[in-house]
Amino acid sequence: MAAIDVSIITKQNQRLAIKLALVAALMFGFGYALAPFYASFCQFLGIDRANASLTQAGSALRVEFDVNVAADLPVTMQALDGVQVAQAGGQVKARFVLRNESDQPVYLRAVPSFAPVRAAGVLQKLECFCFNAMSLAGNEQREVTVVLLVAKSLPAEMGAATLSYSLQAIPAFTHKVRES
Amino acid sequence: MHSPSIASTHLHTPGEHHAEHQTGWARWLYATNHKDIGTLYLWFAFAMFITGGVMALCIRAELFQPGLQFWQPEFFNQLTTLHGIIMVFGAIMPAFTGLANWMLPLMLGAPDMAFARMNNWSFWLLPPAAALLLISLFVPGGAPAGGWTLYPPLSAQAGMGMDLAIFSIHLLGLSSIMGSINIITTILNMRAPGMTLLRMPLFAWTSLVTAYLLIAVAPVLAGAVTMLLTDRHFGTHFFNAAGGGDPVLFQHIFWFFGHPEVYIMALPAFGIVSQIIPTFARKPLFGYVSMVYATCSIAILSFMVWGHHMFAVGMPATAQLFFMFLTMLIAVPTGVKVFNWIATMWQGSMTFETPMLFAIGFVCLFTVGGFSGLVLSIAPIDTQMQDTYYVVAHFHYVLVAGALFSLFAAVYYWLPKWTGYMYHEGRGKLHFWWSMIWFNVTFFPMHFLGLAGMPRRIPDYALQFTQFNSLATVGAFCFGLGQLLFLFNVLHTIRGGVGPAPAQPWEGGNTLEWEVPSPAPHHTWESPPDIAMVRRGLIAQAVYHEGEDEA
Ligand code: HEM
Numbered sequence: 200m201a202a203i204d205v206s207i208i209t210k211q212n213q214r215l216a217i218k219l220a221l222v223a224a225l226m227f228g229f230g231y232a233l234a235p236f237y238a239s240f241c242q243f244l245g246i247d248r249a250n251a252s253l254t255q256a257g258s259a260l261r262v263e264f265d266v267n268v269a270a271d272l273p274v275t276m277q278a279l280d281g282v283q284v285a286q287a288g289g290q291v292k293a294r295f296v297l298r299n300e301s302d303q304p305v306y307l308r309a310v311p312s313f314a315p316v317r318a319a320g321v322l323q324k325l326e327c328f329c330f331n332a333m334s335l336a337g338n339e340q341r342e343v344t345v346v347l348l349v350a351k352s353l354p355a356e357m358g359a360a361t362l363s364y365s366l367q368a369i370p371a372f373t374h375k376v377r378e379s
Numbered sequence: 380m381h382s383p384s385i386a387s388t389h390l391h392t393p394g395e396h397h398a399e400h401q402t403g404w405a406r407w408l409y410a411t412n413h414k415d416i417g418t419l420y421l422w423f424a425f426a427m428f429i430t431g432g433v434m435a436l437c438i439r440a441e442l443f444q445p446g447l448q449f450w451q452p453e454f455f456n457q458l459t460t461l462h463g464i465i466m467v468f469g470a471i472m473p474a475f476t477g478l479a480n481w482m483l484p485l486m487l488g489a490p491d492m493a494f495a496r497m498n499n500w501s502f503w504l505l506p507p508a509a510a511l512l513l514i515s516l517f518v519p520g521g522a523p524a525g526g527w528t529l530y531p532p533l534s535a536q537a538g539m540g541m542d543l544a545i546f547s548i549h550l551l552g553l554s555s556i557m558g559s560i561n562i563i564t565t566i567l568n569m570r571a572p573g574m575t576l577l578r579m580p581l582f583a584w585t586s587l588v589t590a591y592l593l594i595a596v597a598p599v600l601a602g603a604v605t606m607l608l609t610d611r612h613f614g615t616h617f618f619n620a621a622g623g624g625d626p627v628l629f630q631h632i633f634w635f636f637g638h639p640e641v642y643i644m645a646l647p648a649f650g651i652v653s654q655i656i657p658t659f660a661r662k663p664l665f666g667y668v669s670m671v672y673a674t675c676s677i678a679i680l681s682f683m684v685w686g687h688h689m690f691a692v693g694m695p696a697t698a699q700l701f702f703m704f705l706t707m708l709i710a711v712p713t714g715v716k717v718f719n720w721i722a723t724m725w726q727g728s729m730t731f732e733t734p735m736l737f738a739i740g741f742v743c744l745f746t747v748g749g750f751s752g753l754v755l756s757i758a759p760i761d762t763q764m765q766d767t768y769y770v771v772a773h774f775h776y777v778l779v780a781g782a783l784f785s786l787f788a789a790v791y792y793w794l795p796k797w798t799g800y801m802y803h804e805g806r807g808k809l810h811f812w813w814s815m816i817w818f819n820v821t822f823f824p825m826h827f828l829g830l831a832g833m834p835r836r837i838p839d840y841a842l843q844f845t846q847f848n849s850l851a852t853v854g855a856f857c858f859g860l861g862q863l864l865f866l867f868n869v870l871h872t873i874r875g876g877v878g879p880a881p882a883q884p885w886e887g888g889n890t891l892e893w894e895v896p897s898p899a900p901h902h903t904w905e906s907p908p909d910i911a912m913v914r915r916g917l918i919a920q921a922v923y924h925e926g927e928d929e930a
């Protein structure tokens with residue numbers, strides 16, 4: 200058996216080692232590439248990322264929007280701006296999409312509630328789709344909004360508040376509209 | 380044709396031999412011989428295992444009963460953090476690299492590792508790295524205390540101990556990358572004639588795949604801690620929300636490294652037991668090719684499941700489902716492996732020497748750890764179990780009963796080859812049964828603690844957890860004590876053991892390392908092994924059939 204030709208092997212080895220070192224260097228770069236990739240990925244999917252405006256403001260409140268639909272309603276509702284930052288003295292606007300999944304018209308009302316309850320004193324509704332009863336034609340899709348006025352001074356301990364909407368059918372109203 | 384004994388003659392390759400005739404400390408400092416370096420790695424790993432183990436006992440002592448007895452909470456956190464980092468990067472990983480250094484050239488019929496001098500560097504980066512970690516205990520603010528995962532914002536706010544840990548991780552990463560380049564090059568370029576890739580011993584396969592994993596993910600961890608470092612000192616905002624960064628990004632990058640890292644600690648163990656079980660069952664490994672494919676698929680899947688460590692961060696449900704199902708998918712190749720080991724033992728003429736006992740112990744306990752892992756992979760369950768002792772139980776079943784037991788198996792298996800002497804079988808078995816029993820006493824109750832809601836990483840706990848915690852602490856101290864027996868066994872063997880070992884102390888070993896004398900001489904395979912000898916071994920391992928190449 201011939202001895203291994205050391206010089207040939209050495210050259211092959213070196214070439215392979217350089218390639219492998221290059222892979223390692225690329226993977227180091229890949230780690231860094233994850234940072235911008237992550238930012239745009241979250242933005243694309245609308246995932247709630249840590250938000251600089253939350254920490255830079257002297258006083259701010261995280262406002263979350265939650266929706267529920269009563270079991271017997273053939274309607275879907277989705278918060279388009281699920282999380283917002285409320286700056287003291289500023290405004291918050293959030294949009295929702297309502298969709299009637301049936302081909303019958305529905306009559307409904309959104310019942311708002313705040314958690315914690317005292318958040319209602321800090322976030323005042325300027326305009327809200329919940330002020331009035333609504334009707335949705337068969338298969339109609341509609342975008343609705345709420346605008347909140349944020350108090351000048353925010354209680355520091357509150358941190359976050361949730362404004363939740365429950366969609367409910369209005370039988371009496373339905374009745375009236377049908378009769379007329 | 381050469382006979383095996385040729386292996387012991389000194390046919391020097393030119394240019395690599397200045398250091399090898401040195402004695403005393405210089406032999407080790409300038410070591411370029413793969414066996415010397417392997418020995419260095421193994422002793423280093425053992426020293427770190429003891430260091431990390433003492434820290435584990437300090438943790439368990441505090442948890443013997445509720446209330447604060449020994450440590451302040453800050454120091455307790457430093458203990459858990461350093462214990463984790465030291466065990467992962469200081470004990471388990473270097474031990475596997477040491478084994479690869481010692482055994483790969485012998486098993487493949489190569490005279491040495493591909494880059495002997497770089498090999499010296501890879502090792503000697505480790506002691507300074509370990510020193511940095513230990514020094515961090517004594518600087519203002521103490522060692523890192525945010526857990527081995529180093530999550531910001533805790534790690535971003537910590538004292539200068541964190542910087543030392545970051546530099547330590549840089550050194551460890553560099554060492555791993557250089558070690559991996561050496562392993563891959565040796566395996567791909569320096570095999571004996573006749574030993575194609577699909578005929579290599581499985582330990583070589585798992586070492587190869589592990590080395591690739593390391594080259595892919597060690598730089599990612601290095602990047603993550605570098606970003607942490609620049610966030611801490613140079614005004615960048617990768618993870619700082621106040622500057623537009625996001626701490627959750629760190630978790631993504633960390634676990635993109637971290638999950639493959641788990642397999643970096645498991646795959647070599649799979650390789651080791653795949654060598655040992657056929658030897659003591661006196662049958663070829665069942666399903667060799669499926670073992671290779673299973674190894675590769677585990678490696679590939681391991682890149683895609685990192686999110687299962689982040690179910691609780693608030694991930695979209697679709698992402699949770701994606702990570703959950705991919706994680707469960709890993710159970711398939713792992714199951715193939717367990718099935719093959721059992722099939723290898725099936726109807727074999729088994730004997731139960733210490734290495735075999737540890738290998739079987741590995742298969743049983745690793746399976747338990749695998750099952751609790753499967754439980755945790757279910758997102759809704761994980762959100763409940765996250766950061767409880769159930770998780771601690773799970774990963775110690777895979778790391779202690781997996782990685783550590785396989786290392787014990789490897790040491791007893793190859794000790795005759797390393798030292799030239801046989802260890803004392805009775806004491807080896809005692810070490811096994813002692814470890815097996817107390818390991819379970821330590822970690823099995825932690826499943827219950829976790830299910831009952833005891834959080835991890837806490838120095839004090841609610842009264843109802845007392846009994847199981849006391850039990851676990853007793854178990855841990857007994858387990859720790861038993862490792863002194865391991866040290867004693869190894870030292871006793873080095874000093875002559877129960878007598879000289881033959882070249883082939885195990886009846887069923889057919890890989891090339893058993894063709895060289897025991898102890899393996901300083902230089903082996905200076906000229907590659909005879910092709911007839913290689914083929915004889917390959918036929919016995921059923922990876923080659925008579926006349927296959929001619930066809
Ligand atoms: C052999 C005896 C061992 C004992 C008694 C032990 C005990 C412990 C304990 C009590 C904790 C803290 C759990 C907590 O409060 O969260 C812990 C954490 C940990 N252990 Fe071990 N351990 C042992 C061996 C090992 C080994 C061999 C590894 C191998 C990698 C390991 C890896 C870890 C890791 C990664 C952590 C997590 C650290 C963290 O929370 O950041 N342990 N161990």
Ligand SMILES: [Cu+2]
Pocket residue numbers: 637638641684685687688
């Ligand atoms: Cu994982």
